[in-house]
Amino acid sequence: MVRLSNNLIGILNFVTFLLSIPILWAGIWLSRQANTECERFLEKPVIALGVFLMVVSILGLVGACCRVSLLLWIYLLVMFLLILVLFCFTIFVFVVTNKGAGEVVSGKGYKEYRLGDYSNWLQKRVNSTKNWNKIRSCLIDSKVCKSLIDDGSNTPVETFYKERLSAVQSGCCKPSNDCGFTYVSPTNWTTTNSSFTNPDCDLWSNEPNTLCFSCQSCKAGLLDNLKHDWKRVAVVNVIFLIFLIIVYSIGCCAFRNNREDNSWKRYP
Incomplete structure (x- = not known):
């Protein structure tokens, strides 16, 4: 049996x-x-x-x-x-x-993300050029910013600032709050000065496949999601x-x- x-x-x-x-x-x-x-x-x-x-x-x-x-x-x-x-x-x-959490910004519905807030091990993984090139390609292919791009110029600045963006959208699809850019549309911003304390500001582009995908904030947003x-x-x-x-x-x-x-x- x-x-x-x-x-x-x-x-x-x-x-x-x-x-x-x-x-x-x-x-x-x-x-x-x-x-x-x-x-x-x-x-x-x-x-x-x-x-x-x-x-x-x-x-x-x-x-x-x-x-x-x-x-x-x-x-x-x-x-x-x-x-x-x-x-x-x-x-x-x-x-x-x-370790790590989004930073609440006064008057904004979304949070800002800083790479230095997360564990050193995770930081090293995303700071690797080889790793980030693959991740960046995935983020672009997955169209994480598509909803913001599709809105175009139809979203008033007051409405956009109240949006509860995901960590990846906040870090990759818009410039950092430190940059002080002038809002045109969710993914279109006008540079107001050329001297920035945040290096991400120099990396921002209104080009849909560039945006802030190379920024430290994008890496931080991904780590927060991860x-x-x-x-x-x-x-x-x-x-x-x-x-x-x-x-x-x-x-x-x-x-x-x-x-x-x-x-x-x-x-x-």
Whole structure:
């Protein structure tokens, strides 16, 4: 009679195997259809995730249902390493996202963002020219400023100043409040002087594909958005960790069952 723990591991890994198929297919589809830097960036991690889930689920499925102790041992080892990596990553996320917040500007509905307010590790990642060129390309391709550009000159300055822009829109789609530019439209500003204390002011352009995408404020806006997303991921990771630990415990029971069964077969 097949024991309960073996059944549970078999069912869980069968479901995981089924889930890995659409993930792998999505990665392969992206590799064939990718036209932008963002899509090309996603294809390899998605394919790797699909292959990983498929291989691990096969190990667990065969190891538990066919009573192959070696495969189940490898499955448990991979699960243990996954739990360890996920635990370390979750702690890391909480540490690097602990610093940084938008600065409230008097009379404005949006906030201003300063790169120096965020963790040094995150700053180094976005200050890398190679990294930022890819990120900048993604931001332009995703048309984060499209809604502001489409408004054109129809948005009065009083209305614009009350807008609750996202962190990325505030940092990348308009000049810093320090510049003191004259408002024409959300993405069109007239320079009023040539001496600035904020270096971002020299980088601003009314060209839709330039705007402030090379500014420090744009990098800060991205990090603020990343910070909130990573915190949500960290919370999900904690829940997933609990689930993995439960599955790992069941897997240990299944492995023990396999060893006991093999012992009975050896010594009838």
